[in-house]
Amino acid sequence: MDTATFLHLLHEDLGLTQLSASKHLIHFTSKTDYFACKTELLRLSTELPILNNVLPLDIIHAFSCPLGPDTKLKGFSSSTRIEADTKLTLTKLRSGKRVPKRASILSNSHARTIPWGVDQIGAPEIWSKSVGQNIHIGVVDTGIDFKHPDLKNSISSGINLLNRRLLPQDDNGHGTHIAGTIAATGRYSGIIGVAPKAIIHPVKAFDHNGSAYVSDIIAGIDWCVQNDLDIINMSFGMKTYNPSLEQAVLNAYYQGKVIVASSGNDGKKKSIDYPARFPQVVSVGATNRLGKIAPFSNRGAEIDIYAPGERVYSAWLGGKYNELSGTSMATAHVSGVIALMLALRAMSPQQIKTALRRCSLSLNKRAGARWQPGQLNAQRAIRAARQP
Structure with missing residues (x-):
């Protein structure tokens, strides 16, 4: 997986579509790809603060972040799968x-x-x-x-x-x-x-x-x-x-x-x-x-x-x-x-x-x-x- 290109597209998407974005989960099919991408994400987030909107979830090897409806990441690689996040509410007691x-x-x-x-x-x-x-x-x-x-x-x-x-x-x-x-x-x-x-x-x-x-x-x-x-x-x-x-x-x-x-x-x-x-x-x-x-x-x-x-x-x-x-x-x-x-x-x-x-x-x-x-x-x- 081309980690640098992936994070570049993610940074671009976060910058362009924040207003229309909704939360998504980006799943990595490879544990190795996930941790390589996470390491690079943490390194880049100091110089590209918008990447701080990405939350790594080690337990499922995924990122949580807002994505626009036309994100380029959807067709980026067979190594990732994008899933819309779901909202739930505590039962009215x-x-x-x-x-x-x-x-x-x-x-x-x-x-x-x-x-x-x-x-x-x-x-x-x-x-x-x-x-x-x-x-x-x-x-x-x-x-x-x-x-x-x-x-x-x-x-x-x-x-x-x-x-x-x-x-x-x-x-x-x-x-x-x-x-x-x-x-x-x-x-x-x-x-x-x-x-x-x-x-x-x-x-x-x-x-x-x-x-x-x-x-x-x-x-x-x-x-x-x-x-x-x-x-x-x-x-x-x-x-x-x-x-x-x-x-x-x-x-x-x-x-x-x-x-x-x-x-x-x-x-x-x-x-x-x-x-x-x-x-x-x-x-x-x-x-x-x-x-x-x-x-x-x-x-x-x-x-x-x-x-x-x-x-x-x-x-x-x-x-x-x-x-x-x-x-x-x-x-x-x-x-x-x-x-x-x-x-x-x-x-x-x-x-x-x-x-x-x-x-x-x-x-x-x-x-x-x-x-x-x-x-x-x-x-x-x-x-x-x-x-x-």
């Missing part, structure tokens, strides 16, 4: 009342709140055995409220994929809510998450409206892999299959990363969203306080595990709290339990998935019924993690 004050006492935890979902899955009973110590979780979402008192001791390095010069500060609320359920650690007041000693790495791929490009999500997965995180929480979904997203998920899976994703909030009985639909992902449905599948939750054999997802109380912007419903909230509970498991024993993504499915509590009371996905239980999961 059903919310309860927003809680502006500090959390009240809901359980016997001094001045701290154990939200009902954390309590229902039995997390408090096993905190004497595991609190998720030193397990690193990438939350690919809208960012996090860095000043929230219940989260400031749980946050480590992250990335803002929308503006890499800024912190991944949450301007939507969804990411903060997810992080709270996973690892909030209110010391004297506030809430406690499922794995209060786990470490959250906020990966901001979604904007304030809850919208993101697939390329930003792939970049988030790539960042989690390159920073050797243990778990990748993806509390979002899309209806259509995307080969680039699948490639990123596969590569993360083969590098030992446990990926957890929400099944969707459409109430479908036989279909779930991507990336939860990929076999390498732990797919999560939602239950209510009665331990039944929530009406809004997608369901069926493609679900791996159900977890609390209705009116979940967690952290919110400005140091506040909010109740939200959705399979996104259920996914956060599962990521927390996986952190509890991994803190006890190193396990592969497939071992984690198998253990969660095997040790779930049955939601089907009929005798002799076929196996169906059950409800998350931290005590059973920890028992499974301790078994060789």
Whole structure:
């Protein structure tokens, strides 16, 4: 491949068509060509600043950048393939009342709140055995409220994929809510998450409206892999299959990363969203306080595990709290339990998935019924993690 000519055409295209350009992915069929082009791109970007609009995605050997409709790169070489980027939006969630004050006492935890979902899955009973110590979780979402008192001791390095010069500060609320359920650690007041000693790495791929490009999500997965995180929480979904997203998920899976994703909030009985639909992902449905599948939750054999997802109380912007419903909230509970498991024993993504499915509590009371996905239980999961 003629790397110099390729980058010259790319530079020309970026300069001429920025106003009419839309985001695309340029895939390289050869790993060698990709890394040669990336090296030259990084070298040239100092003298040709417009090339800074190109984002290398090592995990799928592709560039993400804006391209015009008549780009000359389309017919440049059989070594590259150009694909239009796709936009997705976080599912509109059903919310309860927003809680502006500090959390009240809901359980016997001094001045701290154990939200009902954390309590229902039995997390408090096993905190004497595991609190998720030193397990690193990438939350690919809208960012996090860095000043929230219940989260400031749980946050480590992250990335803002929308503006890499800024912190991944949450301007939507969804990411903060997810992080709270996973690892909030209110010391004297506030809430406690499922794995209060786990470490959250906020990966901001979604904007304030809850919208993101697939390329930003792939970049988030790539960042989690390159920073050797243990778990990748993806509390979002899309209806259509995307080969680039699948490639990123596969590569993360083969590098030992446990990926957890929400099944969707459409109430479908036989279909779930991507990336939860990929076999390498732990797919999560939602239950209510009665331990039944929530009406809004997608369901069926493609679900791996159900977890609390209705009116979940967690952290919110400005140091506040909010109740939200959705399979996104259920996914956060599962990521927390996986952190509890991994803190006890190193396990592969497939071992984690198998253990969660095997040790779930049955939601089907009929005798002799076929196996169906059950409800998350931290005590059973920890028992499974301790078994060789």
